[in-house]
Amino acid sequence: MRAKNYQELLNVERYKRLYMLSDVRRLNWGYSAKLRLGKISFPVLIKTGKGGIHILEETGKFRVSLVFNDHETLEVNVNVESSNELIRSSLEEGITRNLKEYAESICNKSEKENTDISSLVFMMKPLVRRVLDVRGEECPVPEIAAKKELSKMRPGEELEILVDHPAAVNITLPEVARLMKCRYEIYNMGDYVSFVMLKLGDPSIDEMYELGLTKWELIPQLIKDIGFIAFLYSKFDRIVKQVPIEELREDHFRFEGLTCVSSASIGGKWLAVGLVSDEKILGLMLDMNGQRLFNEEARAKLGKIKGLGHVFYLKST
Numbered sequence: 242m243r244a245k246n247y248q249e250l251l252n253v254e255r256y257k258r259l260y261m262l263s264d265v266r267r268l269n270w271g272y273s274a275k276l277r278l279g280k281i282s283f284p285v286l287i288k289t290g291k292g293g294i295h296i297l298e299e300t301g302k303f304r305v306s307l308v309f310n311d312h313e314t315l316e317v318n319v320n321v322e323s324s325n326e327l328i329r330s331s332l333e334e335g336i337t338r339n340l341k342e343y344a345e346s347i348c349n350k351s352e353k354e355n356t357d358i359s360s361l362v363f364m365m366k367p368l369v370r371r372v373l374d375v376r377g378e379e380c381p382v383p384e385i386a387a388k389k390e391l392s393k394m395r396p397g398e399e400l401e402i403l404v405d406h407p408a409a410v411n412i413t414l415p416e417v418a419r420l421m422k423c424r425y426e427i428y429n430m431g432d433y434v435s436f437v438m439l440k441l442g443d444p445s446i447d448e449m450y451e452l453g454l455t456k457w458e459l460i461p462q463l464i465k466d467i468g469f470i471a472f473l474y475s476k477f478d479r480i481v482k483q484v485p486i487e488e489l490r491e492d493h494f495r496f497e498g499l500t501c502v503s504s505a506s507i508g509g510k511w512l513a514v515g516l517v518s519d520e521k522i523l524g525l526m527l528d529m530n531g532q533r534l535f536n537e538e539a540r541a542k543l544g545k546i547k548g549l550g551h552v553f554y555l556k557s558t
Contacts, residue, residue: 247309247317249347250340251289256347259339260296260305261332262287270410270429278331286407286508290432299530301506301548303328305336317344324487324549369401369437376405376433380512381503381553383409384417384474387438391421396442405433407509412528416471420444446472454499457523460516461536464524470514477501477555484554489513489546494522501555506548513539513546 250256253272257265262285265274272287276296283302288295296305303323310316319337323329373390375383383404390400400423404410410427414436418425422445423438450472453459463469477500486493486504494502494515505512515525527539534542 247344247348250309250317250344251294253287253289253294256343259336259343259347260294260307261335261339262296269427270434271432276332278328278335284510288405288432295432297508298548299506299508299510300546301508301510301550303332304507304549305332307336322549369399371399372401372403374403375409376403378404379406379507379551380408380413380505381474381501381514381555382480384413384471385478385480385555387414387417387436388421388475388478391417391423391438391440394440396440398440400438400440402436402438403430403433404436406505408505408512408528410434410436411509412467412512413471413474416467417474420446420468420471420475457518460524464514464516464526465533465535467526470526473501473514473516474503474555477557479556479558480553481556482554484552486550486552487547489543489548489550489552491522491540491543493552494525494543495520496554499557502552503555504550504552506550508548510548511546513543 253260253262254265257263257274261276261278262274263277265272274285274287275282276285284299286297286299293306293308298304302325303321306320308318310318317340319333319340321329321333373386375386383402383406387402394400402414404414415425418438421440422442423440425436425438428435428437447468449459449463450469453463489504493504494517496502496517497519499518502515502517510530512528513526516523522540525536525539527534527542
């Protein structure tokens with residue numbers, strides 16, 4: 242299509258119907274919204290960046306990626322990932338049709354330059370020489386990588402972590418910062434978040450956390466402490482197996498020997514972390530949109546959780 246620029250297309254609040262969205266709300270970073278497909282409404286998380294838009298269904302049912310290539314003419318690539326072929330084809334056809342019909346006139350209607358919010362934030366945040374880029378990675382990869390990098394640092398040094406997985410941003414990275422004795426600030430960069438961590442001192446591990454790895458009867462209570470989850474990510478920092486899933490089942494929490502099992506949906510709607518040994522689940526935490534279930538209550542939900550994601554099996558080094 243002939244268009245002068247695509248910046249207007251990134252305004253999902255103004256042009257929500259273009260992407261079949263409603264109830265768009267700005268978050269600390271990105272947006273939440275409802276995507277309507279016929280009479281069905283899906284809760285979604287939206288991330289906008291310089292090159293496109295990513296729409297993630299919160300439980301992982303689908304992911305929509307729109308990439309804008311601004312050459313002599315504007316090209317838009319629409320890609321939908323879903324295990325449900327009807328959802329995939331309906332979303333792809335609907336969004337593509339809307340873009341073909343309206344995108345050119347939207348792009349050309351204004352020649353005013355838009356100030357990029359991420360550029361303003363970039364000017365405000367401190368310059369940090371050590372940068373860890375884990376964009377595109379799901380939990381527990383950002384947490385493990387952050388722990389390893391922080392372990393190399395001395396008190397007074399700073400680390401900037403670039404991350405775009407909601408569960409890492411909202412749940413686990415802040416706990417990793419506390420575990421590793423860091424003060425942190427969060428900067429919204431539009432389609433990702435910048436964590437700037439200042440290391441204050443050497444980490445001090447709760448003795449009960451360490452004791453739980455030998456006295457397994459303590460684990461059902463310890464797993465209720467989100468700090469213990471961060472401890473597990475720091476202790477079990479070697480990924481030995483990674484499995485793509487379309488639903489989270491109880492058999493995913495079985496592995497030979499003492500193992501930390503972690504799984505999250507691509508949209509960050511749910512995060513599950515368990516400590517297992519062979520066929521036995523020693524402790525299990527399930528966070529579903531901020532509501533946390535533990536042990537037997539969490540276990541009862543397994544097999545009922547649908548969506549795209551991965552299961553990671555972690556061993557201690």
